[in-house]
Amino acid sequence: MVTKVPDKIDTLFINCNIATMADNALSIIEKAALAVKGKTISWAGKEKDLPGNFKTRCQKIIDCDNGWILPGFVDCHTHLVWGGSRSNEFEMRLNGASYEKISKKGGGILSTVKATRNASKNELFAQASKRVTALLNQGVTTLEIKSGYGLDLETELKILAVIKNLDENFPLDIKATFLGAHALPPEYQNDQDGYIDLVTETMMPKVKSQGIATAVDVFCEHIAFTLPQTRKVFEKARDLRFNIKLHAEQLSDSNGAFLASEFNAMSCDHLEYLSLSGAEKMARHGVTAVLLPGAFYFLKETQKPPVETFRNLKIPMAVSTDLNPGSSPVHSMTLILNMACILFGMTCEEALLGATINGARALGLDQSKGSIETGKDADLVVWDIDKPSDLCYFAGLTLVDMVMIKGGINKKNP
Numbered sequence: 001m002v003t004k005v006p007d008k009i010d011t012l013f014i015n016c017n018i019a020t021m022a023d024n025a026l027s028i029i030e031k032a033a034l035a036v037k038g039k040t041i042s043w044a045g046k047e048k049d050l051p052g053n054f055k056t057r058c059q060k061i062i063d064c065d066n067g068w069i070l071p072g073f074v075d076c077h078t079h080l081v082w083g084g085s086r087s088n089e090f091e092m093r094l095n096g097a098s099y100e101k102i103s104k105k106g107g108g109i110l111s112t113v114k115a116t117r118n119a120s121k122n123e124l125f126a127q128a129s130k131r132v133t134a135l136l137n138q139g140v141t142t143l144e145i146k147s148g149y150g151l152d153l154e155t156e157l158k159i160l161a162v163i164k165n166l167d168e169n170f171p172l173d174i175k176a177t178f179l180g181a182h183a184l185p186p187e188y189q190n191d192q193d194g195y196i197d198l199v200t201e202t203m204m205p206k207v208k209s210q211g212i213a214t215a216v217d218v219f220c221e222h223i224a225f226t227l228p229q230t231r232k233v234f235e236k237a238r239d240l241r242f243n244i245k246l247h248a249e250q251l252s253d254s255n256g257a258f259l260a261s262e263f264n265a266m267s268c269d270h271l272e273y274l275s276l277s278g279a280e281k282m283a284r285h286g287v288t289a290v291l292l293p294g295a296f297y298f299l300k301e302t303q304k305p306p307v308e309t310f311r312n313l314k315i316p317m318a319v320s321t322d323l324n325p326g327s328s329p330v331h332s333m334t335l336i337l338n339m340a341c342i343l344f345g346m347t348c349e350e351a352l353l354g355a356t357i358n359g360a361r362a363l364g365l366d367q368s369k370g371s372i373e374t375g376k377d378a379d380l381v382v383w384d385i386d387k388p389s390d391l392c393y394f395a396g397l398t399l400v401d402m403v404m405i406k407g408g409i410n411k412k413n414p
């Protein structure tokens with residue numbers, strides 16, 4: 001129920017409960033109220049402590065009917081701009097072919113590259129819009145999207161332009177990451193180093209000059225790029241002042257996390273095969289671990305990321321969809337929360353921190369996003385649940401009552 005009170009600008013949520021996610025915990029406030037001024041949170045606390053004049057100063061009062069407000073989800077690792085489909089490979093895998101085998105035979109990432117090169121910007125935008133809408137409808141308010149299905153200058157720039165377009169046309173905050181070193185394109189099959197030169201000497205300077213990505217990522221793996229090649233990309237990223245992220249230790253231990261930490265990466269992602277020394281290095285350099293249970297599930301992996309080690313070393317754990325056509329066609333953060341608990345043994349609190357404040361950390365946005373604190377962006381979701389852990393428990397049920405991004409409700413929908 002929305003009651004209009006004339007004259008002023010704020011939105012006031014009443015009759016709610018809040019999990020603020022501040023101080024690395026759910027940090028619950030029951031029987032709460034929350035005030036938004038402009039784009040930011042101006043007050044959150046017990047409703048009985050609400051300053052007397054707040055209700056009359058508000059333009060809009062929203063009665064949450066005893067629902068819960070949490071910070072909007074930060075989905076910090078996706079590849080959601082792609083052309084074509086890989087459902088045929090899904091069926092091949094059901095018949096016994098492995099992800100690596102399909103990839104070695106020119107399928108996998110390269111089949112998506114072909115389809116993405118052939119797609120127009122409009123086609124890519126239309127396909128990606130459906131995916132962004134699905135995430136938004138399930139409570140995602142900040143999103144990272146990687147390039148990496150182009151593997152030539154023109155198509156990488158096309159994907160990044162589509163990401164920019166999505167950011168401009170959707171209310172979510174969308175951050176672009178350049179993942180030119182995702183796979184070896186067909187033109188360079190016998191010249192891995194030549195392709196890395198193209199990435200570092202041509203693509204990265206161009207991406208930088210166009211200002212269309214803030215971070216650089218690499219797929220460091222035996223089916224992708226080696227440690228020395230990853231180092232070359234990171235050196236260039238450091239020179240050009242890109243933030244650094246890494247697909248590390250997903251299918252084997254390549255010591256990627258060790259290297260990424262040396263470069264003070266914002267995050268290392270996947271990490272199923274991470275060694276203890278790699279984790280210790282991450283801890284020393286304050287690198288966030290991004291865990292991707294959707295890919296683990298979809299590829300039927302058996303080696304789990306070392307969650308207990310992350311806990312012991314106090315390494316922040318983020319969780320994310322990894323939304324992509326090959327290893328995680330998963331369009332729901334709540335399903336990912338469920339998987340993080342069931343498959344990786346995370347607690348509901350850890351999973352929820354992973355989808356909010358630690359997701360923000362993985363993008364270097366934790367000063368403005370990921371928790372409900374005065375002065376932070378008013379990126380909020382009102383949920384129709386009895387308690388926060390319901391978000392991890394119900395798989396496949398849409399529980400969102402309302403999404404607010406930077407103080408606005410659906411203000412930039414295309």
Ligand code: NIG
Nearest residue numbers: 109219247295324325326327
């Ligand atoms: O995060 N690991 C590399 N990249 C994606 C998979 C991309 C694909 O198969 O298309 C991932 O799992």
Ligand code: FE
Nearest residue numbers: 077079247322
């Ligand atoms: Fe990925």
